[in-house]
Amino acid sequence: MEGSMKEVLKLLVQKRWPFRIHATYNESISRDLDVIEQVNKETPLNGLVWFFDHAETISEDNMKRIKALGGGIAIQHRMAFQGESFIHRYGKKAALAAPPVKKMLEMGLPVGLGTDGTRVATYNPWISLYWVTTGKTVGGTQVMAKENTVDRKTALELYTYRGYDLIKEQNKGKIAKDYFADLIILDKDYFTVSDEEVKSIVSKLTIVDGKVVY
Numbered sequence: 001m002e003g004s005m006k007e008v009l010k011l012l013v014q015k016r017w018p019f020r021i022h023a024t025y026n027e028s029i030s031r032d033l034d035v036i037e038q039v040n041k042e043t044p045l046n047g048l049v050w051f052f053d054h055a056e057t058i059s060e061d062n063m064k065r066i067k068a069l070g071g072g073i074a075i076q077h078r079m080a081f082q083g084e085s086f087i088h089r090y091g092k093k094a095a096l097a098a099p100p101v102k103k104m105l106e107m108g109l110p111v112g113l114g115t116d117g118t119r120v121a122t123y124n125p126w127i128s129l130y131w132v133t134t135g136k137t138v139g140g141t142q143v144m145a146k147e148n149t150v151d152r153k154t155a156l157e158l159y160t161y162r163g164y165d166l167i168k169e170q171n172k173g174k175i176a177k178d179y180f181a182d183l184i185i186l187d188k189d190y191f192t193v194s195d196e197e198v199k200s201i202v203s204k205l206t207i208v209d210g211k212v213v214y
Helices: 002-015 027-044 061-068 079-090 101-106 127-136 153-159 160-166
Strands: 019-023 050-054 072-076 111-114 183-186 203-208
Touching: 002 027, 019 027, 027 050, 027 101, 061 072, 061 101, 072 101, 072 160, 072 203, 101 111, 101 153, 111 127, 111 153, 111 160, 127 153
Parallel strands: 019 050, 050 072, 072 111
Antiparallel strands: 183 203
């Protein structure tokens, strides 16, 4: 794998083409980072956009390596659907910070939150926001430790403008001067409803690119 991957990454870096790597487990991420570090020594990344997707079991050491290389991490709410299965296979302890999103943020890594829909999860953003703020699966199992969850404001930021940090675009995702932003009006107040009600929030009005689309 390493030899093949190195040739691909060398070409991408030489052409200044952004790349993202899908990796769930820390063991895979370690091997990927070995290659990225080798390529960086020969052809420096120099701010090229790149990041990992998923990274449920990533270690703190590997997060430090990603930061040193100027990368980021895109996380998804797969554990909202696979949490029970993950615990069955790897144990409760391994699931307490899978992925360790709070640690990523404390370390200053660029992080974006999304879904892995529609292949292994729903594209519904409210399920994703429910999971990352409560640590619970859609079945109600507490998978992520509560101390490893994030507050609702942080979760919403990760789902909107902070995701653009991954691709180094700083003028999207906020309703602010000189920003591009789509807009929704919701049927419930995301910041005040109960945890369980977050899952059922819907849009009453959706504006995309300045036009009402729903």
